[in-house]
Amino acid sequence: MDRFSHLKYTLASLSLSAALAACGGSQSPTQAPESTLEVYAKLDSSAVGGITQMPDGQVIIGFHPFYAPKVQVALLNPDRRSTTPYPSLEWQSCKNADGTWKSDFDYCLDWVLGLHTDQNGVLWMLDSARSTDKAAGRPAGLTPKLVAWSTKLNKLDRVIPITPDATLTESQHNDFVVDPKNNVIVIADEAIGEGSGGVGAKAALVVVDLATGQSRRLLQGHPSVMPLNEPIRWDVGQPTAGAFNLYVGVDGIALDTNSEWLYFAPLNATTMYRIRMSDILDTSLTPEQLGAKVETYADKPFNGGLSIDQNNNLYLTEVGERAVGIIPSDTRQYRRLVSDPAMVWPDGATYNSDGFMYTGAAQLPLASALQPDGVAKNEPPYLIYRFKPLAPGTPGF
Secondary structure (H helix, E strand, C coil): CHHHHHCCCCHHHHHHHHHCCCCCCCCCCCCCCCCCEEEEEEECCCCEEEEEECCCCCEEEEECHHHCCCCCEEEECCCCCCEEECCCHHHHCCECCCCCECCCHHHCCCCEEEEEECCCCEEEEEECCCCCCHHHCCCCCCCCEEEEEECCCCEEEEEEECCHHHCCCCCCEEEEEEECCCCEEEEEECCCCCCCCCECCCCEEEEEECCCCCEEEECCCCHHHCCCCCCEEECCCCCCCEEECCECCEEEEEECCCCCEEEEEECCCCEEEEEEHHHHCCCCCCHHHHHHCCEEEEECCCCCCEEEECCCCEEEEEHHHCEEEEECCCCCCCEEEEECCCCCCEEEEEECCCCCEEEEECCHHHCHHHCCCCCCCCCCCEEEEEECCCCCECCCC
16 A cells, blocks of 8 residues: 555645544564453444543543544443433534534533543543644634543543643644642643644643643653554555554653653654653753653564553554553563454553553544545444453543
8 A cells, every 4th residue: 555655735735634543553472361361342333543431431532533533522322332422412522503613612522532530530531632723713812721621520620722832733742641649641742733734743741730720741752652654554475554654743641640750752753652650740840951861671563553551561563563562660561461353453552440441543544535446445334342351441441
């Protein structure tokens, strides 16, 4: 599929690039599964990007923005095939039914991939505001924000805009962690948005102070957040193999249960990095001093989703190879944990209070834009998987 190497980044291809957030592919030796993988749900509506939970363990789904879903966030119904918009249908778009923009963007969602529920039952939704580029008429007031919804009280808790000094035109705020100990959120900005040419050259971490609402942009330009100059590949060595010239910066991000170490990596990279939260929060460090605090942690394949358990084992969605892998904390040697032929492009990985880790198959390589004949092969059912991790994690992350 070398033809994709010559695609020009028109507005349409930029939209595709934006939608490929938190996805990836690479080569890695196949290992025998250690954990039983099961199909938990078969959805009729659209493909899953992110997954989190209600306090009682009920699954919350973020539908992948690649498909421009009419419903972006929903509760999985008991039949495990249908969903209910959450927190309501009115929240699912920043446009009115007639296509005009709404007047108050604090009460709507525009482009959501990252979502997590914290220990207080607050559902955090990261709205990257990417459905329409500025050049195509996105209103000036529609900017990236964090939406906090109280699942216990069923009402809006607060909205925190990502301050202008921490977001760029090229920004694509993708996934995040919530640090309750330090009262901050750390966001991975892939920087493959408008004007990026599909290259995350301005990728960075963004720290949001939940007490003040202020944001800081960190490590931009540091090797730990920058993508390699290698395309995303999938199904390597198979008849369905393909590639796309998209170079995604820092994508997967995870915080250990003690709020000590922050783990992160670009999608298009073969190294996992980490840094102490105490260094991230030290405002006295210069950019050079902060960069020197970053540690190389382990080798990895191209990956999108990232999660961690209480024993500091890292779980990576090896999206291009239909698998979820693990970097054990004792060996730091990546290996595959579970895989399935139907797990086409798994995205986020999240631990649930029922003791399982969940992921969904987004089927992105089967979409028309990535098929050599231009004919879409993606179709229902869109699968949600779950498997037992090696140790419990933090529910919702």
